[in-house]
Amino acid sequence: MRMKSDEELMGLFRRGNRGAFEELFVRHHRKVIHFCYRMTGDQASAEDAAQEVFLRIARGAATYEPTAKFTTWMYTVARRTTLNFLRDEKGERDRAAASEPEGGAGISPLSRVPGPESLNPESMAWSAELSARFVEALQRLPESHRAALVLNRGEGLSYDEVAAVLGVTVQAVKSRIFRAREMLLERLSGLLE
Amino acid sequence: MKCDEIKEILSGYVDGEARGDEGRLAEEHLAACAGCRDLVRRMRLVGAGIDKIEAAVPPGFRETVFGRMEREDLLPRRRGLIAFPVRWIAIPLAAAAALALFVLIPREAGKVGPAVFTTPPTAMRDREPQARETRERPAAGTDEAARAQTPQEDQRVARRTSEPGTPAGGAGGTPVAAARVGTDLTPEERDIVAHLEVLEDPAAFEEPSEIDELEIVEPAARSKG
Numbered sequence: 001m002r003m004k005s006d007e008e009l010m011g012l013f014r015r016g017n018r019g020a021f022e023e024l025f026v027r028h029h030r031k032v033i034h035f036c037y038r039m040t041g042d043q044a045s046a047e048d049a050a051q052e053v054f055l056r057i058a059r060g061a062a063t064y065e066p067t068a069k070f071t072t073w074m075y076t077v078a079r080r081t082t083l084n085f086l087r088d089e090k091g092e093r094d095r096a097a098a099s100e101p102e103g104g105a106g107i108s109p110l111s112r113v114p115g116p117e118s119l120n121p122e123s124m125a126w127s128a129e130l131s132a133r134f135v136e137a138l139q140r141l142p143e144s145h146r147a148a149l150v151l152n153r154g155e156g157l158s159y160d161e162v163a164a165v166l167g168v169t170v171q172a173v174k175s176r177i178f179r180a181r182e183m184l185l186e187r188l189s190g191l192l193e
Numbered sequence: 194m195k196c197d198e199i200k201e202i203l204s205g206y207v208d209g210e211a212r213g214d215e216g217r218l219a220e221e222h223l224a225a226c227a228g229c230r231d232l233v234r235r236m237r238l239v240g241a242g243i244d245k246i247e248a249a250v251p252p253g254f255r256e257t258v259f260g261r262m263e264r265e266d267l268l269p270r271r272r273g274l275i276a277f278p279v280r281w282i283a284i285p286l287a288a289a290a291a292l293a294l295f296v297l298i299p300r301e302a303g304k305v306g307p308a309v310f311t312t313p314p315t316a317m318r319d320r321e322p323q324a325r326e327t328r329e330r331p332a333a334g335t336d337e338a339a340r341a342q343t344p345q346e347d348q349r350v351a352r353r354t355s356e357p358g359t360p361a362g363g364a365g366g367t368p369v370a371a372a373r374v375g376t377d378l379t380p381e382e383r384d385i386v387a388h389l390e391v392l393e394d395p396a397a398f399e400e401p402s403e404i405d406e407l408e409i410v411e412p413a414a415r416s417k418g
Binding site for chain 2: 016017029058059130174175181
């Protein structure tokens with residue numbers, strides 16, 4: 001029997017088929033939670049954001065246009081959700097920094113993770129420390145650049161699909177990904193020799 | 194093309210997104226530039242690193258998400274185990290009922306009016322075995338039925354209930370019902386029963402309009418002899 005496409009499943013869910021949504025969840029929940037983690041850099045935030053993504057997908061099912069690719073729409077929702085989380089967290093950090101005494105505040109826990117000066121993801125086992133360095137470097141990128149790079153390299157979307165998610169031109173995507181790479185190469189220069 | 198000018202093209206080339214002449218330009222440059230070959234290698238490492246960043250999917254994540262969705266009433270209700278059978282049984286039942294109405298209504302309608310049946314109506318024929326079965330297995334607690342255990346007693350009960358002046362059939366019975374009590378009906382009896390049913394219908398009787406007094410007054414000539 002032919003497997004139903006994501007778009008067909010969304011159509012079924014809109015018509016009241018609960019199983020269709022469960023199938024969509026099974027197919028995509030790992031991608032969503034990984035995307036949220038790559039965007040927020042925090043496991044707990046990624047879990048909360050991923051939950052919110054699926055709630056928003058369910059709430060917005062009526063507005064979903066079957067002509068649009070489901071994953072494009074899903075990542076659009078996911079990106080907006082993580083953006084909201086990041087804004088909320090930034091607000092909280094700013095408030096916490098304003099109330100804390102000098103020293104200690106504003107330093108990301110990730111920046112304290114010790115790591116060797118020269119690591120190579122291909123030749124070395126992918127360790128938690130190496131992952132933490134990557135995650136931290138990613139978080140320092142502008143959100144629009146990080147989203148473009150993560151969607152392309154992490155989620156496997158083409159430049160056209162990334163452009164659709166971000167609502168920009170393909171040329172803008174190309175430029176953002178290049179700039180993101182340059183910044184990461186600079187920050188991870190010790191790791192990627 | 195200088196290295197700084199081609200870096201963005203090389204980034205697209207690494208992602209498999211070099212379009213038009215960009216692919217050819219990138220390969221020509223890489224063939225001649227060791228520095229950019231190393232840059233491309235490191236660009237690929239960045240991509241591999243991002244791909245390896247993964248969150249842990251917490252146990253119970255699905256239950257948490259679906260629990261929230263249930264609370265917000267975002268999920269269609271689960272269908273109960275009985276819902277499916279009821280739905281699938283209701284359709285054939287409705288079809289059977291419609292078929293039964295289609296079969297019975299035209300024949301029952303034929304009974305209306307002064308038509309004289311030479312054979313009992315279908316419904317009556319259908320009911321006859323049932324009535325016979327009911328007679329053969331009298332209901333518990335009915336004194337009359339409890340007494341009519343043997344054929345002789347059965348016939349006695351039938352005679353008693355069909356006597357003139359006796360309320361037919363005991364409690365609430367009609368003459369037709371009384372006629373049924375006892376032995377099985379012959380075709381001729383069924384014919385009579387069919388006529389009786391018609392006669393039972395009050396509409397079948399014509400009410401006398403006005404009594405003509407002349408009809409009940411004896412003619413004078415005849416009284417004189």
